[in-house]
Amino acid sequence: MALPCVEKHINSSIYQSLSLAFAVGISSALLLGLNIITEPAIAQRVNEDKLAAIDLVMPxxxxxxxxxxxxxxxxxxxxxxxxxxxxxxxxxxxxxxxxxxxxxxxxxxxxxxxxxxxxxxxxxxxxxxxxxxxxxxxxxxxxxxxxxxxxxxxxxxxxxxxxxxxxxxxxxxxxxxxxxxxxxxxxxxxxxxxxxxxxxxx
Structure with missing residues (x-):
């Protein structure tokens, strides 16, 4: 059973805001890391698609x-x-x-x-x-x-x-x-x- 002071702390708006901010921060960091990892591969694929289209009009x-x-x-x-x-x-x-x-x-x-x-x-x-x-x-x-x-x-x-x-x-x-x-x-x-x-x- 949680102590009343602990329950009050958990239910406080400050605690909830900090928890939300922490979760958003972690999600943003993961998305940024994933973007950094996949960006070169995506850019290469875009260039390959461009060249494939160009080859059709310019041998x-x-x-x-x-x-x-x-x-x-x-x-x-x-x-x-x-x-x-x-x-x-x-x-x-x-x-x-x-x-x-x-x-x-x-x-x-x-x-x-x-x-x-x-x-x-x-x-x-x-x-x-x-x-x-x-x-x-x-x-x-x-x-x-x-x-x-x-x-x-x-x-x-x-x-x-x-x-x-x-x-x-x-x-x-x-x-x-x-x-x-x-x-x-x-x-x-x-x-x-x-x-x-x-x-x-x-």
Whole structure:
């Protein structure tokens, strides 16, 4: 049986507050320690995922440097791009990998675009999107080969009018029942090439 003075001490608000603070402190320390231990592995996994996506739009034979180390961004008007510079063995520019966003039917469509030094497209892939399953999601290579129609396109071999879906008089197919999505992707990729070209000339 606890003494009355001990029960009073245990039931006091100060004791309860100190106990709670101690428990929170221990939990925070454990979480911090776990974060420190796992942070390098998480960072490595993120980098591996980035490189895997980059490899889909910029084949490794096109560059010899560490692309992730060249990450930077630039903005033109309200458009912001994340860019990775590809360099050949002579450390000369051999292309770029550009991350950008298009305004889709159901929200942003995040894209990765690879181009060579002449700004000819080496590949385009969708990183993530919220488009309608069975309609707009045909921008995914796993659902439809449509995204491959960008390969080898450039400002030099495709007119401004050609950078549109066929419904708008362009060269790119649209999807039955979902014209907004491919139109958004085509417009965003075309604008990215125009902005890259502007950036190169500046």
């Amino acid at each position: 490794q034979q096109h560059y010899s440097n560490s692309l992730l180390a060249t990450e930077h961004s630039f903005s033109i008007d309200d458009r912001t791009y994340t860019v990775y510079n590809a360099l050949n063995k002579q450390q000369q520019s051999s292309g770029y990998v550009v991350q950008l966003s298009a305004k889709g039917y159901a929200g942003p469509i995040n894209l990765l675009v690879g181009v060579n030094a002449e700004l000819s497209i080496t590949g385009v892939r969708v990183l993530n999107h919220s488009e309608t399953p069975g309609l707009g999601d045909k921008i995914e290579l796993a659902k439809n080969p449509w995204i491959l129609s960008f390969n080898d396109k450039s400002l030099a071999n495709t007119t401004s009018k050609g950078w549109a879906v066929k419904k708008d008089g362009g060269e790119f197919d649209q999807f039955t029942g979902a014209t907004i999505t491919p139109r958004a992707v085509v417009n965003a990729v075309h604008q990215a090439l125009l902005d890259l070209n502007t950036k190169q000339g500046s």
